[in-house]
Amino acid sequence: MAIRYDGRVALVTGSGRGLGRSHARFLASRGALVVVNDMGSEVDGTGRSDEVADQVVEDIRAAGGEAVADYHDVATTDGAIGAVETTMDAYDKIDIVVNNAGILRDRTLAKLAPDDFDAVVAGHLSSSAYVTHAAWPYLRDRSYGRVVFTTSAAGLYGNFGQANYAAAKMALVGLMNTLALEGEPRNVRVNTIAPVAATRMTEPLMTPEVLSAMVAEYVTPVVGWFCSEDCSANGVVVEAGAGHFALVEVMEGAGYTFTDPGSVSPDDIAAHWGEIADMSAARPFADANSAVGKVLAAHQSAKAD
Ligand SMILES: NC(=O)c1ccc[n+]([C@@H]2O[C@H](COP(=O)([O-])OP(=O)(O)OC[C@H]3O[C@@H](n4cnc5c(N)ncnc54)[C@H](O)[C@@H]3O)[C@@H](O)[C@H]2O)c1
Structure with a gap:
């Protein structure tokens, strides 16, 4: 039997474009009722457009699925609460939260303004924490929840010129580690993807050959697994891209112990x-x-x- 999400309600942040759009369309194609959140910004978080979320909702409906749009900026507490309220108003419950929204303001630390640090941390870490926090009581009350975070190789391993982004992305792993423990008794599972995909965020850095291998849709199957009722994983990070999927873990060596x-x-x-x-x-x-x-x-x- 194929994994399906019939009757499940999914909020996918930043799903007007790129990876989020792929996740939202996929969940809807397998029966989920989807809230397509997107403020329609530029990569750096400036600018706004409702059309970005509207277009994905239109696509989902045209394919026979069910979705509503939400335009809140989830990097603010009010926006995050607003996105969850849109979900509750539309479908009266929430089962799945895919925290995907994010922005970039790449600079080396030497050139990084504090505002660009704060905006990127808010765009990835605070948004994921605020949205999950707003959804958490509803997940706990019904003893069901599937939450996905989106980290990055830049956070897991470091990347020149991405101090703000890397800090925010690795912080999400810490957030996941704790929420996986706190959610487990109520059947709320929290997992993380580290995607690699050709989107407007990464396209300028990719050669045509890499671009064709890194389709956003190739990442989505692991999100689909994390969002499924039968998902046995909790508190894990999976790197995903170009058909490659691999578990990533924080490890500690056996170490050396001094007697005194x-x-x-x-x-x-x-x-x-x-x-x-x-x-x-x-x-x-x-x-x-x-x-x-x-x-x-x-x-x-x-x-x-
Ligand atoms: N593309 C990759 O290879 C890659 C690699 C590692 C991590 N990621 C992560 O995957 C996620 C999706 O990235 P993408 O490549 O699809 O980028 P993208 O720019 O194509 O899409 C992101 C979408 O999120 C929206 N958005 C941004 N901030 C928002 C906010 N505060 N509230 C609501 N909407 C917001 C934007 O308007 C945009 O439509 C990001 O978290 C990104 O850091 C991507």
């Missing part, structure tokens, strides 16, 4: 750097307590030796 913590000098760190930086036995942790538990266990076992 009070006597450790920077020289000792230098002497043991090979063991401290050895990732051959690296592993992820389910939550912060587990990671802290590893530190304590290592301390106790070093003392006992």
Whole structure:
């Protein structure tokens, strides 16, 4: 049986173009009632156009699907609440939130104005937090929710000239890690994609060959899986692009433990750097307590030796 979303209500932010449009159309094509949120801005977040969301709603309806438009700027608290209100007014519930909206103001840190830092953090991190926060009571009350965040390789690994964007994108992983724990008891699952796709954001950087491989629709299947009722994943990041899908994890090495913590000098760190930086036995942790538990266990076992 193909995965479907019949009767499920999905709010997809920034879905007037690019990746969000692909996610919205796909969810609608499999039965979801979709709220197409888009403020219709330029890549840098300036300017507004209702037509961008309207066009996607028109496309979805023309294909036999069900959708309404929402034009709020979700990077503001009022806008995020407004987008969730549009959803509740239209369909009286919310099951799926795909946090996709975002902007770029690329500069090296040396040239980055604080306003450009704040706008990009608001566009990605605050928008995702505000929209999810506004939707959260409705998801919890009905003990059902599928939430997706959108991070980036720039955040996971760094990218020259994208300090603001990288900071916001990696922060989303931290937000997801905690919401996955807080949502789990109420069947609210929170996962993240790290997409690679040819959109207006990336087209200027891509060769024609790369462009043809990086179709936005090629990313959407993993969003479809994260939004499905049967999705078993919770709190994971998946890189997705050009038909390639891979789990990304934060890992910690086995490390090195000094017997007498009070006597450790920077020289000792230098002497043991090979063991401290050895990732051959690296592993992820389910939550912060587990990671802290590893530190304590290592301390106790070093003392006992
Ligand atoms: N394209 C890629 O390769 C790539 C890679 C990594 C991450 N991403 C992320 O994927 C998401 C979608 O990017 P895209 O490439 O499709 O970009 P895009 O510019 O084509 O589409 C983004 C849409 O979001 C809307 N938008 C922006 N801020 C908004 C806000 N505050 N409120 C409402 N609407 C808003 C814009 O009007 C635009 O239509 C972004 O979060 C981006 O950072 C994209």
